[in-house]
Amino acid sequence: MTAPTLLGGPAGAESFAEHQRRLGARPLGSPALIEHIERSGLVGRGGASFPAGAKWRAVASGAGPAVVIANGAEGEPLSHKDQVLMATRPHLVIDGAQLAAESVGADRIFLYVGESHRAALAAMASALQQRPAVERARTRLLPAPPTYTAGEETAAVHFVNERVATPTAIPPRPFEAGVDGRPTLVQNVESLAHAALLARNLFPDTVLLTVGGGVARPGVYELHTGGSVGEALGLAGGARTGARAVLLGGYFGGWIDAAAAAGFALDPRRLKAAGGSLGCGVMWVLDPRSDPLLETARVIQHLAEESAAQCGPCFFGLRSLAGAAARLAGGQPERSDLPNLHRWVDMVRGRGACRHPDGAVAFMASALQVFAPEYAAAGRRAL
């Protein structure tokens, strides 16, 4: 048998019968599974790469019955891997959510799926109908608003509680007090799918990647974590000749010089050591025909518009950053724009209730570093 994968199996949405024939019946979740997941070293695939086992254990040790939120909001515009996973392997995700619930002692499960991800929503809805009555009774499909921050874990909890998907202040973190004040596990759907295979003693040492931008065949690919960024780009037909940089990790990641990126290992821990971050698995190649400063300005503008307007430094700071980045990209900067970008990147960090501003300035800082010559040239155009 070939090594197990998440997307292996038939094309299109897999039915419950096919799923069970292929992988066998789902075992029951238990505290032993938490230990199993801890030993596997599985990290969250939502972007933060937090160890999944540690999170399950924290929720399990909380007081009273817990709640599980399977996070498929996928608000990152460049990422499609969660949508593809839910649209093609909905039962793997639901298996993972059920196993998580049984392991941490949860009696309610929310499948939190981005409302604009139509194929994923439809597949998850029909998959849920095919599940046993016990599972259906404790599981609810909940469409998530299509905003960037809706998938942030406190925002997901806030949405379940009050139908408003804005991040809330921490502490308390969801594992301490989440849905209705109960310990709540918010776990990305890809991580849950991994847990579903781990519970069957299969070890899919893979990551789902969304490879896009200046490549021949953009799409979602599954690759062994022993692979490299170069191999991932190769699956998509390779980066176009002359590609200058790769955006690794999506809008919350950072630009990396294309030549250096090819050799980077995919393994989240090794990648972190090399100064990169896989984040939610996005690799977006800067097309050689595109202007790096314009693409950067576009991303930071989007992040500014996606600020929940709750914290001043995030709301005003990202707007100011976007304005300066746009003027530099447009060739009509003010003299203070470039120095201000450098200054504000440090001023905004760590000053929001959630990590939205931190992610945005980390992205901006990577642009200032990788495209330093372009920014210097643009800055000289100032009057």
Next chain:
Amino acid sequence: MSNSLLWYTTRGAGVVSLLLLTGVVVLGVLSVRRFEAAGWPRFLTVGLHRNVSLLALVFLGVHILTAVVDPFTSLGWVPVLIPFGSYYRTFWLGLGTVAFELLLAIVVTSLLRAFIGAWAWRLVHWLAYAAWPIAVLHGIGTGTDAGSFWLLAIQVLCAVAVLAAVALRLLTSSPDPLAADRARFRERVSREP
């Protein structure tokens, strides 16, 4: 240093502490109201409140230290941290100890705000409304200058300033520069239950 010089320093530093703490309370109460104009630099608003409070702490340190080391008072170190532990004007001096400890709690939690969370910080910070009046009472009932006209005038002035600031805060609503944007975003991410 002669004994009388120490005693003068104690009294002077006490009065300066009162004035500075009054300034801190007024700035803190008004900062919630965003009394500043849009163009004002931050050191006049958030920065000033913080820095004046640290300056007040320095004068308070001098006030306490000179009182304790003054051989004429023979207070000892006990009343610095133990309220009502002094033989001399037990009650009125004890109020000073209480106010000092409340102030310490407020300063320490402010320095540790990033670690303890906004709500824990805020709960402790509300103690400022207790610390300040207790400090004023301590000044009214203790020391050589208690009841003197000039000290009473300063105390009345301080009380009027704080009461006016609190009244302004209670009577006017706080403008929220983000209110419209906040509402617009909430609209985008809210769904009917």
